[in-house]
Each structure stands twice: as C-alpha cells, then as structure tokens.
Amino acid sequence: MKKDKITIYDISKKLNISAATVSRALNNNPKISEKTRALVAKTATEMNYKQNRLAQALKNGRTNNVGIIVPYINRSFFSSIIRGIEEELNPNGYHVIICQSHEEEENEIQQLNTLLNTQIDGIFMSVSKTTQTTDHIRKALEENTPIVFFDRKLEFPGVSSVVLDDFKAGFIATEHLINEGCNRIAHLSGDINLEIYRNRFEGYKSALKEYNIAYDKNLVIQTSSKIESGIQAVTQLWELENKPDAIFSAGDYAALGAIQELKNRKIKIPEDVCVVGFSNEPFTKYMELPITSIDQTPQMMGKIAAQVFLEQVKGNQTISIEKKVVLAPELFIRESSNRKLLKFK
Amino acid sequence: MKKDKITIYDISKKLNISAATVSRALNNNPKISEKTRALVAKTATEMNYKQNRLAQALKNGRTNNVGIIVPYINRSFFSSIIRGIEEELNPNGYHVIICQSHEEEENEIQQLNTLLNTQIDGIFMSVSKTTQTTDHIRKALEENTPIVFFDRKLEFPGVSSVVLDDFKAGFIATEHLINEGCNRIAHLSGDINLEIYRNRFEGYKSALKEYNIAYDKNLVIQTSSKIESGIQAVTQLWELENKPDAIFSAGDYAALGAIQELKNRKIKIPEDVCVVGFSNEPFTKYMELPITSIDQTPQMMGKIAAQVFLEQVKGNQTISIEKKVVLAPELFIRESSNRKLLKFK
C-alpha cells in the first residue's frame, strides 16, 4: 500500500484553518495575509507536503503533460528533437510522453487517440510516411488540443510548425557539388509523397538550373532510407551510358550504401565521384571517409517547437496563433565531397 | 476553450439512470443486467464518450504512467531500451514518461522527485555515473513506488533489475582477442566506480588468467566514453616499451578514437593490432573497417524490464518480488579483430 500522502486537509487540520486557506496560501493568493502564508508554507515543508497533480489536473483541466509522436525514437534525428523539446519544457513544469508510429498510419492514429484520452495539454508530431488521412488530426484540433508539427508537417489553419528549409538544403548541397567541379549529379530522393523530400528534390533541380546544368531524370532515383537502397541505386546508375560524377542523397543511410557500392566498384571518392548525404547522422563523421551531410539542427528544432507551444498555451487561449518556423540547414563538408582537401595531402 | 467532454453524467441523463449504473455498466460489473450494459455501451459509443483517466486515476490512485530515467535519450543503447519498454507496456495501457539525468546526480534526484510527484505507477532507471547517494531512491521505495533498474543498478532489498552479464562480456571479448593470437591486450576501462565497468574489467582479467597471460596494469587505462579519450589512450599506450597487440575497449566511442589514432600512426588493424569495442553502436558496423563489438541486446533489456514491472504490479501488492535478470552478451566479430578473414582476401 502506498504510504499515506499528505494533503492540504492534513495541513488545515494541524493549523486549525480551512483547506481553502491552505490552498490559497500555497498558491500565493494575495488575499491571504503574509503571516498565514508563511506559516502554511513552513508547515507544508515540515510535513513534506506534495501537491497531488492529478487532483489539480482534474480541477483545472491541465495535466502539464505533452505528447510527442515520432516515427522511431531510436533514430538520432528524432531522439535529438525529443531532447530539445524536453530541455525546453521541463523547466516549465511539463513532462513529455513519447510515442512511436513506426511509420504506420494506423499506429499514428491509435497513439494520437490514446494521447488525447490521457489528457495531454498538447501534441508534438512528425507525420508518418504512410499517413494518407487526416481525420485523427482534425479530431485533436476539434478538441482544442494544440498541435505543433516538426520536420514533417501537414497544413491546417492555425497550426504551427517547425521545419527545415529543405529546398535550401537541396540547393546548397547541389551547389557545393557543382563547386567541386561535378556536373552529372545524381539525386537519391526519398519518398516523393513527403513534402520534405519533394523540397530537397526541388532545391536540387533549382541549383542545376541556376548553374545551367541540364536536368536528367535518369539521374534521379527514389530510395528508402536504407543502406541497401543506396547500393541498389548505384547499381542502377552505373548501368547508364553517361555515368554520374556526384551523388546527392536525401538520406545518410542511402548515401552510406552508395559509398559502399562505389568502393566495391573501385570508384574513388571524392576523386571520381563526390557524395553528399542528409541528416548528419552521427556515423557520417566517424567514418574512415567522413561523409559530407546536411545538418538539420534537430535539437534546435525541438527547442523551437517547444517554445512555439509555450507561447501558444501561455497566450490568450481564444486567439489561435499560427507560427511557421523554417530553420536554415547547415552543410558539413567532409572528405566524401571535398576535392580541395586532396591537394593538401 | 476545450470542447465539452462527454461524462458518465451525460450518459446517465440521456438514459434516465444513475451515473453509478453507467459506471458499473462500462466496467462490466456483474450486478448490472445485460440489457442495461448493452444499452449503456451503445449509447457511450454513440455519444463518443471517453473515460477521463484523470478522474479515474485520482480515485484509484493509479495513473497508468511510468517514468524512465536514463542518462541520455539520444544514445542508441538507451533509446533502444526505451523502445523495448514502450513496446511491452503500451499494449498494457501504460504510457511512458522519459527523463534524462545527463549523468548528473543532481538532475537524477530532481527528475525522480518530479516523477514521484507526477504520480507515476513505477520507475525504470539506469543510474547516472556521478550518483553517490541513494536517499532519493530510498524515498521512492518508501512511497512504495516500484523501481526496476536496468543496465546500471543499485542494490536494494526487493528491487528488481535487468542487467547484462558484463563479466562474461569482458571475458568473451578478451578470449576472442586471445584466439586471434594476441597476448598483450590493453583494456580501455570505463569509470571503475560503476559496477558494469568493474565487471567488464574483471572479465578481462579472468580471461587473461584462464589463458595464462600475465596481467599488466600498464595496459589498463581508464577512459570516458568519448572519442578523444580513445585517442589519448593509444597515445599513452604507445609510449610503452612493450606495445599492445590488441585493445579491448569498454565503450565503442573510445574504441573508435583508438582506431583513428592507430591509423594515424599507420598501424594496421587487425594485422598489427586487433580492436574490440562495447555496445554495438550502429556506427560500428557501418565503418569502412567495421568494429567488433559486444551487443547488449538493449531492446530485449527494455522488454524484460517491462515484463518484470508488469509481474510486480499485477501480482499481490503486499508481497515484494525481487527479480534479478542477467542477459547474455553477444559478440559481433567484425574486421577490426578478424584476422582469419584476411586469409581469404
């Protein structure tokens, strides 16, 4: 059995005052005399009183818990975002409940419903790759539960989001390759149904155009974020007459697979082919041949998402603030695409 | 404003019965007639009734939330454990609240207190490296909050734990190096205040003894789980008269640093020196020179920790069951220590 917890009634009995007074004193209500407030505060500490957050939550309808839905928590990108959210919300008294969708729409719907039922004060989410419908999200919004999207967003009036400027990321990655002297740049795209991958692709095309390089659709291959997928892409690309001299992958794992296959074929990196990945996964910089990659500043993304949420709940509830934050990508140039470095060796 | 939520009173009003009856019907209380039960169930669905878990939790003292305290969530090892716990608990209606200690005792204490105050039903934790005192844990136990330790445990009567057999891990890692023909095996130890690192170290010594290799304390260097630490260790080791021909690191990051420094010194791996790491971090297998490592089956660890917890809360609360689970480590042999492989090349 749980040890008997101290309640405001215990304090009120001990001091011969009403529970209401105790409650008010603890909440620094100005109607309470300084003397009583101090006495209650002292007694509360002495008796080791701890406010029952359940009762409080039941009364005022706020739990100080928020939910986060991510595809997977053990991906560096997502766990860093979670860490960012947590570090911003914890000092504000919020706790974070984490759920995984495993990239399955069905799980996402179920997790969202459970969260709503658990009475969270808000939801942070990155939409699953397979999500086609939006009824579950509409339902959350109808219940007036604030949602903040990060990385993978959906468009709803009044709903805030924090995303990366994927277009720009695609642009600077491609531009960097062009600057390295490449002009047959292949693109390993992600699932084109997702906005983020579409934007990276568009950024790529835009850079080509800007530098007057003809766009060749044979150089674009849709991949999943898996190593095998990168291996297969290279296999396919190297069947072309006119082979690529660079690869810009929309994901680090596919980039890694591509590099493995290129090495397999004794193709030199970066001399023959330059490679750029996406996400700046920890492994990219640990490789013997460190991989150039786009950093999405995930921890910052989480931090900002949390700030947007706090702004929203602290402000006037009847006004809905929609805030679209777009973070700038950062290109980490490493050996897999750095030909200049070679000259110094 | 939140949309008005449907309560059992709304249902009771609609059906002209008491709220008690509605509650009982929804809970499948046998005292309720089948007819009423069915009617209530039907009406509840129609009205889109959702049980208020806060009210329920306040009444019966259980929230169906558990807390997890880990040093960092964005470490593959810990996030995989969390995933394991989650996947086991979610189907049982539990939700998981995650906190990070950042390896600071002070944070650990604070997080634990906040969790207790949040009325969680149990706590899963891996003790921070810097934790010296145990008052906070004793306090949780006094409040009868079940605790399950994983990986890094503390000894308390009645408290369960799920850990790796680190002694065995140290033993098989070292034995493997001996089998590869090494006999001056260095050990990059972790913080020796932590049981896990002591055990890995003991396993190492035990293997040396078993194979009649003299233990040389100059070959043991205490490192932190950082790359730089591994670089520094190699620098120090290579100042020795009699240099090592193998390195068993108690962490993958130190192993990675060691490998970087060895390559820097043009020392061949595994020909001249074999390297084994610990944790099987994702990057170990993606390297150009994949690193041999000990897998701690973290997801399994989380799964089992969750099972232990469920057993405990489902059983008779007045009996405390203490369960010590020790998982077997698995050695993934890769190129960094596989000399046999060379012959086939």
Add this chain to the structure above:
DNA sequence: ATAATTTAAGTAATCGATTACATTGAGTTA
C-alpha cells in the same frame, strides 16, 4: 460613535469516476 469599506478567512460546490451502503420490487418459500 456608527455606517461603509476592506481584509482575511470559511463554506460548499466542483472536476469525473468509483463504490460502500441503501433501496426497490419481483420472485421464492413456508
């Protein structure tokens, strides 16, 4: 000195679900 106002605190309802105890009425037994 008395009325008006302010201050400090108390009373009781409320949040939503659960449950010990009470009640009703149909059916059973002697």
Add this chain to the structure above:
DNA sequence: TAACTCAATGTAATCGATTACTTAAATTAT
C-alpha cells in the same frame, strides 16, 4: 399471504485541489 431472497439500481461519499460566494473582523470614513 407474510417473510424472505436477491438481482438491479440508486444515493451519496470519496479521491485532493480549486474557487465562487459568504461571512466575520478590522479599518476607515462620516
């Protein structure tokens, strides 16, 4: 038919904190 069961449901207290509304006492104003 009176006494008794028992199934089905109702009443009201409870979990702990908050707060609208009241009240008592102290202070100020007239």
